[in-house]
Amino acid sequence: MFSHNTLTQKRILITGGGTGLGKEISRGLLQCGAEVYICGRRESVLQECCEELSADTGGKIHYRICDIRDPDSIEAMVDSIFQEGPLTGLINNAAANFIAPTKDLSPRGYQAIRSTVMDGSFYTVLSVGKRWIKQQIPGSIVSNLVTWVWTGSAFVVPSAMAKTAIDSMTKSLAVEWGRYGIRVNAVAPGPFPTEGAWDKLNPTGKSTGATDSESVPMRRYGKMPELANLMTFLQADGCEYLTGQTIAIDGGHHLAAPSTFASLADLNDDDWQEIRDSIKASAEKEKSQRSTG
Numbered sequence: 001m002f003s004h005n006t007l008t009q010k011r012i013l014i015t016g017g018g019t020g021l022g023k024e025i026s027r028g029l030l031q032c033g034a035e036v037y038i039c040g041r042r043e044s045v046l047q048e049c050c051e052e053l054s055a056d057t058g059g060k061i062h063y064r065i066c067d068i069r070d071p072d073s074i075e076a077m078v079d080s081i082f083q084e085g086p087l088t089g090l091i092n093n094a095a096a097n098f099i100a101p102t103k104d105l106s107p108r109g110y111q112a113i114r115s116t117v118m119d120g121s122f123y124t125v126l127s128v129g130k131r132w133i134k135q136q137i138p139g140s141i142v143s144n145l146v147t148w149v150w151t152g153s154a155f156v157v158p159s160a161m162a163k164t165a166i167d168s169m170t171k172s173l174a175v176e177w178g179r180y181g182i183r184v185n186a187v188a189p190g191p192f193p194t195e196g197a198w199d200k201l202n203p204t205g206k207s208t209g210a211t212d213s214e215s216v217p218m219r220r221y222g223k224m225p226e227l228a229n230l231m232t233f234l235q236a237d238g239c240e241y242l243t244g245q246t247i248a249i250d251g252g253h254h255l256a257a258p259s260t261f262a263s264l265a266d267l268n269d270d271d272w273q274e275i276r277d278s279i280k281a282s283a284e285k286e287k288s289q290r291s292t293g
């Protein structure tokens with residue numbers, strides 16, 4: 001979809017880039033010529049990821065150990081990266097989540113998710129953005145959200161709340177930082193199975209629904225290169241006027257709500273003939289009772 005030099009000269013930080021979607025997004029950016037920084041809390045995971053992706057792509061990838069729940073840890077990471085040269089892009093991807101009845105959540109459980117998703121994303125944006133503004137450098141911020149920013153979701157309430165807060169940050173900062181040439185966008189993926197997410201959202205195989213590909217109109221999960229391509233587009237030059245947007249990439253999943261007729265896609269021609277005949281019979285009966293028209 002893109003040439004190998006679409007992202008040459010780009011230097012992009014992907015939080016949580018050592019696993020899952022972050023790792024596959026890193027792969028896609030490296031294939032297009034970007035220099036990539038990833039971060040997380042597990043050095044062995046980050047090291048292995050860098051070794052694998054640099055061998056697979058021949059690209060330049062580095063890691064930093066960082067806990068994004070801690071603003072000082074973020075500041076130290078961003079400072080050390082800028083000492084090697086300014087970033088051109090940031091992808092807020094690190095997150096925490098688990099399914100649980102909301103009534104059973106402790107304050108620490110809520111805080112674990114909120115402080116990672118909402119505070120961690122905000123502090124990283126602040127740390128990178130203030131350097132861009134000071135050094136008069138344009139940049140592209142993209143946050144990895146979820147379609148719950150439009151629908152909400154039961155049983156993952158802290159995650160839905162925190163992602164929605166970052167959706168609001170996206171719109172707000174696009175306006176505030178537009179004059180500095182800083183674009184602020186987000187993507188909202190549907191289900192893209194990863195070990196990290198499925199262990200927390202479908203731990204026993206019983207929690208279908210959001211993690212079920214049959215409820216996606218395209219009848220399949222997302223493919224990693226599809227998401228990586230969208231991220232590449234949002235980090236590349238050429239559409240700088242695009243800002244303040246959250247773009248769904250979910251095969252139409254969140255639009256196929258039970259409150260719509262999405263499930264009628266399973267009916268066959270005979271079912272539709274039966275429906276048509278039934279509606280026609282009802283209309284004929286009404287017509288026969290009309291006193292006018």
Ligand SMILES: CCCCCCC/C=C/C(=O)SCCNC(=O)CCNC(=O)[C@H](O)C(C)(C)COP(=O)(O)OP(=O)(O)OC[C@H]1O[C@@H](n2cnc3c(N)ncnc32)[C@H](O)[C@@H]1OP(=O)(O)O
Nearest residue numbers: 095096097098100106108109112146190191196197200210
């Ligand atoms: C439509 C699309 C479908 C798919 C959509 C997918 C959308 C989003 C997906 C994701 O974001 S997936 C990301 C998954 N990856 C991670 O979560 C990685 C990071 N995770 C973690 O660090 C841990 O899993 C953690 C539990 C979130 C936090 O770990 P930490 O070590 O900080 O905390 P703990 O001390 O273990 O626990 C803190 C607190 O939380 C309570 N808790 C933990 N698990 C549960 C649970 N399952 N149910 C209820 N409460 C839980 C735990 O008991 C602690 O509270 P206290 O007991 O101390 O009060």
Ligand SMILES: NC(=O)C1=CN([C@@H]2O[C@H](COP(=O)(O)OP(=O)(O)OC[C@H]3O[C@@H](n4cnc5c(N)ncnc54)[C@H](OP(=O)(O)O)[C@@H]3O)[C@@H](O)[C@H]2O)C=CC1
Nearest residue numbers: 016019020021040041042067068094095191192194196197
């Ligand atoms: N998979 C899916 O279907 C969907 C995923 N998403 C979003 O995509 C993103 C990636 O999810 P996915 O790849 O599935 O899950 P993973 O669990 O694989 O990724 C989460 C990453 O975040 C890192 N992380 C978590 N907490 C912290 C922290 N405090 N500081 C630094 N890094 C941290 C983890 O590394 P470590 O533990 O080493 O710190 C890990 O690499 C998330 O934002 C998620 O909400 C959105 C919609 C659908």
